[in-house]
Amino acid sequence: MRAHRDLLEKSDPDVFATLTGEENRQRLGVELIPSENYTYPEVLAVLGSVFTNKYSEGYPGRRYYGGQEFTDRVEILARERACQVFRSEHANVQPLSGSPMNQAVYLGLLELGDTILAMDLSHGGHLTHGAPVSHMGRLFNFVRYKTGATDGAIDFDAVRELAREHKPKLVLCGYTSYPRDLDYAAFKAVADEVGAYTMCDASHYAGLVAGGVMKNPMDHGFDVMTTTSHKSLRGPRGGMILCRKELAARIDKSVFPGLQGGPHMNVIAGIAITMGKALTxxxxxxxxxxxxxxxxxxxxxxxxxxxxxxxxxxxxxxxxxxxxxxxxxxxxxxxxxxxxxxxxxxxxxxxxxxxxxxxxxxxxxxxxxxxxxxxxxxxxxxxxxxxxxxxxxxxxxxxxxxxxxxxxxxxxxxxxxx
Ligand SMILES: Cc1ncc(COP(=O)(O)O)c(C=O)c1O
Structure with a gap:
């Protein structure tokens, strides 16, 4: 790493100055943005490694390029560890970040124009949960539930009413700005009543799920859980989709070739490390x-x-x-x-x-x-x-x-x- 830095300092002092400036900013200030973290030195090592040189379109054992002995191995490690961490039957670790991760689920499980029941954005839902300015907000019909005025609890009678009225194909929970845990059994009961899929975007708090201090949607029969790998999980900037076995083929096809080309293998190696750490x-x-x-x-x-x-x-x-x-x-x-x-x-x-x-x-x-x-x-x-x-x-x-x-x-x- 030292040698790489010395080289950068000599060959491009302008970019090097931005790097050292950012390092000092991180060192001398306190980071309290809930979606940020400092990743592991081991992850920094693989992010700047030769895995970044490799094209690996496809999945382990079924790639469109040769030379996949080690990329296959590291992707399998990442998938297996992710399944173990979240007690999931299947994991796709290729989404390039959180936004394509959620898009891949909607596009893989639903038809354009279908209804998704999701949290109101001002109550904590994320941009990718159908903000009107997002492409997903134009492609699907998002209907919103809210949280209670004083304690922020979700009123499941109101959620059920909305579900009965709008017949969503997907009931989505998870958030970007809500300081409480969720009642997954109650979401599942609502979804089951109207025959909808269940999806939780646990991007923000997946580290607390992995660490056993918050509930795990996969323990409550959820169809899909998505999470970024870079927030409370402390990993590289990427996304993961965990799902039941029956949905695995549809999810995988939706990520590649549906939405993306070559996965970022340096990030996937970082996810493998992160999932290994999450099991400790x-x-x-x-x-x-x-x-x-x-x-x-x-x-x-x-x-x-x-x-x-x-x-x-x-x-x-x-x-x-x-x-x-x-x-x-x-x-x-x-x-x-x-x-x-x-x-x-x-x-x-x-x-x-x-x-x-x-x-x-x-x-x-x-x-x-x-x-x-x-x-x-x-x-x-x-x-x-x-x-x-x-x-x-x-x-x-x-x-x-x-x-x-x-x-x-x-x-x-x-x-x-x-
Ligand atoms: C709940 C949630 N989902 C998805 C995302 C999107 O992730 P990304 O910024 O990696 O596209 C975020 C990012 O803040 C998020 O908070």
Missing amino acids: PEFRDYAAQVLLNTQAFAGALTSGGAQLVTGGTDNHMLVMNTQASFGLDGRVAEELLDEVGITTNKQIIPDDPNPPLRPSGIRIGTPAATTRGMKEREMERLAGWMLAVLGKPEDAALRADIRREVEAMCLTFPVPGL
């Missing part, structure tokens, strides 16, 4: 600590007067209503926190009256900070700094002081691989 006791400890950390964060923020969407958390994230808590929209809050080296992201909240680029809240997540070894004490310090910064938006001197404290804390928690 250390990963279970990591997942448990992520949860302890969000709970400590939530406790410290609420006792300091902040308002959290649903009042707390059961997973790796919190959604803070910054408008109600501090009279600041999410964009201003994100910018103020950026100034002190605490990275969060602006976020719409349920039925947000404000637009997505000036929403009423921010998302806060602990997977990356936990990877660095931060624990409850650091979460409480971070919450205290956030309350101070957001409580006094006019105080630039305070932000300068807090930035120094954040950097000092960060230097005692090295980023893996740096």
Whole structure:
């Protein structure tokens, strides 16, 4: 790796400068975006390896190119380990990222124009769950369920009513901004009643499922579970589709040749490593600590007067209503926190009256900070700094002081691989 870096420094100093700049940013600031993490040094090693040179269209044993002895082996390892981690009958590890992963499921199991029952986007659903601006939103008919106003619980009588009225072919759960676990048995009962497939997009919290601290949709008879590999799972940027045996051929055909060409074999090697790590006791400890950390964060923020969407958390994230808590929209809050080296992201909240680029809240997540070894004490310090910064938006001197404290804390928690 050292030799590769030296070469880059000499041959392209401009790109090298962006790399070292990003390394310093990651080293000196706290990453609290819930969908981000620091991957394993072993994954960084295979991402920059000769697997990137290889074309492997097709699947192990049935490729369109020669020279597949090692790519076949590594893809089989990734698939087998993924099945073991999520107790699934089949795994496809080729989706190039989370968006094509979800598209492949819709296009593989449904006819164009079919109805999908999914979570309202302002209540936590993801862009790929049929946002009107997305191509999927034009190709399929998305109908929305919402979460309750106070505790954020999903009202399954209302979901059933919607299902009876709209007869979806797919009932979709999973989210990008919702701080609670899901009742998969209740989703399955609704889907069974109307003869729909069940799909969970667990991209955000799959690491907590793998680590045994959140429920696993595959244990509840779900047809399909999708997950990105780069969020709480700590892997490379890719996607995985887990499904029942009977759907395997349709899913595989939908990914390739339906949607994609050559898989990124360097990423698939990284997924194999990530799934191997997810099976270890250390990963279970990591997942448990992520949860302890969000709970400590939530406790410290609420006792300091902040308002959290649903009042707390059961997973790796919190959604803070910054408008109600501090009279600041999410964009201003994100910018103020950026100034002190605490990275969060602006976020719409349920039925947000404000637009997505000036929403009423921010998302806060602990997977990356936990990877660095931060624990409850650091979460409480971070919450205290956030309350101070957001409580006094006019105080630039305070932000300068807090930035120094954040950097000092960060230097005692090295980023893996740096
Ligand atoms: C729930 C969910 N699904 C899918 C995706 C899409 O993943 P990608 O950005 O890799 O396309 C995301 C990304 O944030 C997500 O949160």
